Amino acid sequence: MYLHGTSKINDNGHLEIGGVDVADLAAKFGTPLYIVDEALVRQRAREYVDAFTKTGLKFQVAYASKAFSVKAMCVLAEQENLSLDVVSDGELYTAIQAGFPAERIHFHGNNKTEEEINMALEVGIGCFVVDNFIELHMLDELAAKKNNVVNVLLRITPGVEAHTHDYISTGQQDSKFGFDLGNGSAREAVVQASQLANLKLLGVHSHIGSQIFEVEGFRMAVEKVTQFAVAIRDELGILFSVINVGGGFGIRYVEGDSPLPIAEYVNAIADAIKSNFTAADYAWPEIWVEPGRSMVGDAGTTLYTVGTSKNIPGVRKYLAVDGGMTDNPRPALYQSQYEAVLANRANEEATELVSIAGKCCESGDMLIWDLKLPEAKTGDLLAVFCTGAYNYAMASNYNRIRRPAVVFVKDGQADLVVQRESLDNIVCNDVIPERLQKSSLAK
Known part of the structure; x- marks a missing residue:
C-alpha cells in the first residue's frame, strides 16, 4: 500500500x-x-518555490486553479507566495472573493468572452495569456476603453508532444490552443501585439501536455522557444522578458507511475533556459510555471x-x-x-x-x-x-x-x-x- x-x-x-x-x-x-x-499541498508549493529560488532565475510559480478551485485553496496559494492562473470568470471570481492579489493572477483560455475580459480588466489582473488574433484585438479595444495598458503573453504551440493521453496533449501543432510556431502565426501575433497601444508584450507561453514523467519535452520546448525569441529579436528588435513553460508535471496515481522529484523538473527547465539564452547572447528571461495536478x-x-x-x-x-x-x-x-x-x-x-x-x-x-x-x-x-x-x-x-x-x-x-x-x-x-x-x- x-x-x-x-x-x-x-x-x-x-x-x-x-x-x-x-x-x-x-x-x-x-x-x-x-x-x-493541507500539509502536503503546502509542501509541494514550497518545493517549487525553493527549487526555483536556488536557480538564481527570476520566477513566478502560478498555481493552475483549474485543477482545484475553491476559496480556501486560493488563500493557501496566496500564503505560500504563489501566483494563480485562471481560465474563466468563475475561477477569477473565486480568487477575488478569497482576497487573492489581482496583480498575481494570469488569465488563460482559448475563448475568453468580452464579459470575462472586462471583469479581469476591472479587478486589475497581472497578465493575460492571449490565445488567438480575435482575442488579441478585442483585449486591446477593451483596455483602450478603460485607458489601461495590460501585460500579455502569447500562447504558442511549439510542436512538442509530451508522452501523455491524446486528450491532454496541448503542445503539438494540431491543437485548439495558441499561435503555431511552424506556420508563422506566432511571429505575426508578435508583430500585431507590438503595434497595439494598449498591450505590453512580456513574452510567450508554452504548454506541452499533462502527467509528464520526463524532462526531455521541456528541454525541447525551451530550445524551440529560444530559437523563436532570437528570431524575433534579430528580425523585429523585440525582446521577451518572460517565458512561461506551463505545467504538466506528473504525479503517482498507481504502481508504475514514476514522476520525477519537483526539483529535477525545475532544474532541467532552468538549465535549458540558461544554456540556450546564454548561447544566444540573450539576457535570461523571468521563468513562469503553472503546476496544478502536481500541487494538489x-x-x-x-x-x-x-x-x-x-x-x-x-x-x-x-x-x-x-x-x-x-x-x-x-x-x-x-x-x-x-x-x-x-x-x-x-x-x-x-x-x-x-x-x-x-x-x-x-x-x-x-x-x-x-x-x-x-x-x-x-x-x-x-x-x-x-x-x-x-x-x-x-x-x-x-x-x-x-x-x-x-x-x-x-x-x-x-x-x-x-x-x-x-x-x-x-x-x-x-x-x-x-x-x-x-x-x-x-x-
Missing part, C-alpha cells in the same frame, strides 16, 4: 490523514467526501461508503459505492487508474478482486476495474487516493446527484471548506414558466 503525505494507518487499523481518522470524518461530514492533506493531486483522497455488490461467478464482482462519475469523471474520460483501500479495515489482508462501480445510471460509471480488497461489507469505507486534481473541479450533478463536501485536514484538525450540496441546491436555479403551472394547464 502506497500512502502519500501525512497519510498512515493508525492503531485502530483505520486510514488517518492529517492526524484525523477518516472514520471520524465520515461520521461528521458524510460521504462521498473529498479530503485534502496526491494530496486529495475521496472517501466513499460501500453499498451493494453483485457477484458474477467466473466473471467479476462489482462493489458499488455512494459516489462515482459525478465526483470523479476521469476514469470515464481518460481511462484514469486509481488505488484504494478499505479505510476502516486497512490492516486486513486483501482476499478478493473486485471492481468499484459508481451509483450513476450509466454502465460506464466505473471508478476502478480491478482492485484487491478484504471482503467488503455494506457500510465499509473505501478511500480512493490521489483525487485532489480534476475531481472536485470536474464534478457534476448528473442524475441530480449532489456534489460532495470538501475538508482540509492538518495537525489533527478538520475544517470544512466546501459544504455538501443540499437537495435545495439541486433545484435552486430551476424555473417553471407560468404556462406550465398547474393553474394554467387547468384553463
Whole structure:
C-alpha cells in the first residue's frame, strides 16, 4: 500500500490523514467526501518555490486553479507566495472573493468572452495569456476603453508532444490552443501585439501536455522557444522578458507511475533556459510555471461508503459505492487508474478482486476495474487516493446527484471548506414558466 503525505494507518487499523481518522470524518461530514492533506499541498508549493529560488532565475510559480478551485485553496496559494492562473470568470471570481492579489493572477483560455475580459480588466489582473488574433484585438479595444495598458503573453504551440493521453496533449501543432510556431502565426501575433497601444508584450507561453514523467519535452520546448525569441529579436528588435513553460508535471496515481522529484523538473527547465539564452547572447528571461495536478493531486483522497455488490461467478464482482462519475469523471474520460483501500479495515489482508462501480445510471460509471480488497461489507469505507486534481473541479450533478463536501485536514484538525450540496441546491436555479403551472394547464 502506497500512502502519500501525512497519510498512515493508525492503531485502530483505520486510514488517518492529517492526524484525523477518516472514520471520524465520515461520521461528521458524510460521504462521498473529498479530503485534502493541507500539509502536503503546502509542501509541494514550497518545493517549487525553493527549487526555483536556488536557480538564481527570476520566477513566478502560478498555481493552475483549474485543477482545484475553491476559496480556501486560493488563500493557501496566496500564503505560500504563489501566483494563480485562471481560465474563466468563475475561477477569477473565486480568487477575488478569497482576497487573492489581482496583480498575481494570469488569465488563460482559448475563448475568453468580452464579459470575462472586462471583469479581469476591472479587478486589475497581472497578465493575460492571449490565445488567438480575435482575442488579441478585442483585449486591446477593451483596455483602450478603460485607458489601461495590460501585460500579455502569447500562447504558442511549439510542436512538442509530451508522452501523455491524446486528450491532454496541448503542445503539438494540431491543437485548439495558441499561435503555431511552424506556420508563422506566432511571429505575426508578435508583430500585431507590438503595434497595439494598449498591450505590453512580456513574452510567450508554452504548454506541452499533462502527467509528464520526463524532462526531455521541456528541454525541447525551451530550445524551440529560444530559437523563436532570437528570431524575433534579430528580425523585429523585440525582446521577451518572460517565458512561461506551463505545467504538466506528473504525479503517482498507481504502481508504475514514476514522476520525477519537483526539483529535477525545475532544474532541467532552468538549465535549458540558461544554456540556450546564454548561447544566444540573450539576457535570461523571468521563468513562469503553472503546476496544478502536481500541487494538489496526491494530496486529495475521496472517501466513499460501500453499498451493494453483485457477484458474477467466473466473471467479476462489482462493489458499488455512494459516489462515482459525478465526483470523479476521469476514469470515464481518460481511462484514469486509481488505488484504494478499505479505510476502516486497512490492516486486513486483501482476499478478493473486485471492481468499484459508481451509483450513476450509466454502465460506464466505473471508478476502478480491478482492485484487491478484504471482503467488503455494506457500510465499509473505501478511500480512493490521489483525487485532489480534476475531481472536485470536474464534478457534476448528473442524475441530480449532489456534489460532495470538501475538508482540509492538518495537525489533527478538520475544517470544512466546501459544504455538501443540499437537495435545495439541486433545484435552486430551476424555473417553471407560468404556462406550465398547474393553474394554467387547468384553463
